[in-house]
Every structure is written in C-alpha cells, then in structure tokens.
Amino acid sequence: xxxxxxxxxxxxxxxxxxxxxxxxxxxxxxxxxxxxxxxxxxxxxxxxxxxxxxxxxxxxxxxxxxxxxxxxxxxxxxxxxxxxxxxxxxxxxxxxxxxxxxxxxxxxxxxxxxxxxxxxxxxxxxxxxxxxxxxxxxxxxxxxxxxxxxxxxxxxxxxxxxxxxxxxxxxxxxxxxxxxxxxxxxxxxxxxxx
Numbered sequence: 285x286x287x288x289x290x291x292x293x294x295x296x297x298x299x300x301x302x303x304x305x306x307x308x309x310x311x312x313x314x315x316x317x318x319x320x321x322x323x324x325x326x327x328x329x330x331x332x333x334x335x336x337x338x339x340x341x342x343x344x345x346x347x348x349x350x351x352x353x354x355x356x357x358x359x360x361x362x363x364x365x366x367x368x369x370x371x372x373x374x375x376x377x378x379x380x381x382x383x384x385x386x387x388x389x390x391x392x393x394x395x396x397x398x399x400x401x402x403x404x405x406x407x408x409x410x411x412x413x414x415x416x417x418x419x420x421x422x423x424x425x426x427x428x429x430x431x432x433x434x435x436x437x438x439x440x441x442x443x444x445x446x447x448x449x450x451x452x453x454x455x456x457x458x459x460x461x462x463x464x465x466x467x468x469x470x471x472x473x474x475x476x477x478x
Contacts, residue, residue: 285474288356289320292363292374300411304362306464311471330376346381358405365412368423387439399440406436406444416450
C-alpha cells in the first residue's frame with residue numbers, strides 16, 4: 285500500500301516524533317511504500333489570503349503535498365494537541381492544500397459535493413499533555429471532529445482511525461515503549477495492496 289505520512293509536530297525528537305518514526309519503520313518493514321514529510325520543513329504561506337474568492341498559487345512544497353495525497357492509498361497524520369486543537373501550521377496546511385477542485389467539487393444539481401480523495405483511508409495519531417479523557421469531556425474531542433469529520437472525511441477519506449495518546453508528560457519509559465509498540469501494529473493491519 286502507498287502511505288503518505290505527514291508529521292505535523294515541529295520537534296522531530298518529541299514523543300510524537302518517536303511514534304511517527306515507529307509507524308514508518310513498521311510500514312516499510314512489512315512492504316508498504318512510504319513517503320514522509322515533516323510539516324515544519326515545508327516552505328509555504330499558511331494564510332489563505334483571499335478565502336475562496338481568488339485562487340492563491342501553491343508553493344512547490346504544497347504542490348508536492350497534493351501530489352503525495354493523489355499518490356497515496358492511505359494517509360497517516362501525526363500532530364500534537366495544543367490549546368485543544370491542532371497546531372496553527374497544520375490548519376494553514378489544510379487551508380492551502382485541501383481546497384475545492386482538488387479534494388472536493390460542488391455540483392450545482394446536488395446539495396452535496398463530490399469527494400475527490402475517495403477511496404483512501406487514514407490514520408490520525410495525536411499526542412497531548414492533557415489526558416484523553418480531559419480532551420473528550422472538556423473539549424469534546426474538538427480536534428478530532430475538525431480533522432476527521434470536517435476535513436479528511438469531507439474529502440472522501442474513509443475509514444479514518446484515531447489513536448490518541450494523552451498524558452504524555454506523565455508517561456514513564458515503559459508506558460512510552462508500550463505506545464510505540466502499539467503504533468508499530470497500525471501499518472501492519474493495512475493490506476499491502478489496496
């Protein structure tokens with residue numbers, strides 16, 4: 285299977301980075317093709333200056349991201365939860381990269397839209413210092429609703445699996461190792477051929 289991994293934590297040495305490394309290594313070891321990009325290394329303006337009123341030309345890194353999304357059969361996204369939501373740069377990436385005519389198309393004869401990334405599945409892996417139960421009860425999993433429901437599924441990705449690792453600041457080394465081991469199992473459950 286062709287897997288595009290977008291690592292959206294600015295620190296590759298974070299625990300989030302360790303999880304992404306384990307996921308990628310496991311995917312390659314079982315025969316998947318993997319393309320990984322670290323969002324913090326991409327060069328682009330995260331502001332959609334004119335909304336949908338005017339097309340804003342894509343920088344080379346965003347054009348490459350669109351090519352990777354077109355190429356992949358499975359999308360894996362790793363990000364930290366900050367202030368109950370995704371980092372600003374990831375939101376800017378979505379705003380600039382996942383726009384009309386690439387990820388969806390409105391139909392004048394239909395109140396819904398064509399999902400142009402249909403047929404792809406996805407994994408979302410989030411980390412946070414807050415506990416998963418706090419994010420669920422206090423924020424009602426706002427980041428998951430925004431990323432899974434209002435972004436990836438709108439574009440046609442389904443199913444979208446979610447792995448939330450909460451309480452990262454309190455995890456002891458054996459607990460961290462257990463999460464890393466769990467992440468190595470995610471890509472092994474994907475079929476080699478889509």
